[in-house]
């Protein structure tokens with residue numbers, strides 16, 4: 001049976017497309033749905049010419065969950081990947097997909113996580129605290145922001161000359177390299 005993946009994204013969507021491309025070579029797993037809460041996000045442009053649907057909903061739509069639940073069920077989604085998705089996943093959804101919702105965070109959790117810690121804010125905080133390293137954390141989603149079980153981390157050095165942008169570039173490189181592979185290995189194990 002093919003395992004179906006939905007990717008949720010709120011921003012630029014570079015990870016979303018990278019993951020989609022990676023899974024094109026698989027016969028037993030596939031990205032079958034993109035989901036966003038932001039119709040103006042660049043992810044919408046990136047995925048509009050790909051051959052799978054994009055479902056757009058509002059913050060209320062996520063909180064009520066019933067419509068989204070129907071969409072996920074219709075697409076027979078087995079795993080959900082959050083690739084730069086900024087809203088909190090409702091408890092009902094966490095319950096329905098135990099250890100099947102995977103998030104990536106652009107820092108070494110448990111540091112620099114939690115509500116409001118996303119994007120450039122994370123890198124700025126890492127630099128302000130003069131950390132010597134940062135990296136990525138891939139983890140399961142539970143009911144608290146960035147607190148689910150950690151699956152994988154990879155580090156990069158933080159140099160004196162780094163800016164939030166240069167650090168973001170290093171982190172993006174790690175994300176591109178590892179996120180699809182780790183998703184595949186999680187799905188294989190289940």
Ligand code: GRF
Nearest residue numbers: 011012013014015084105106
């Ligand atoms: C990534 O850095 C990810 O770790 C974070 O949001 C960013 C999304 O980047 N959660 P993109 O939209 O995939 O380019």
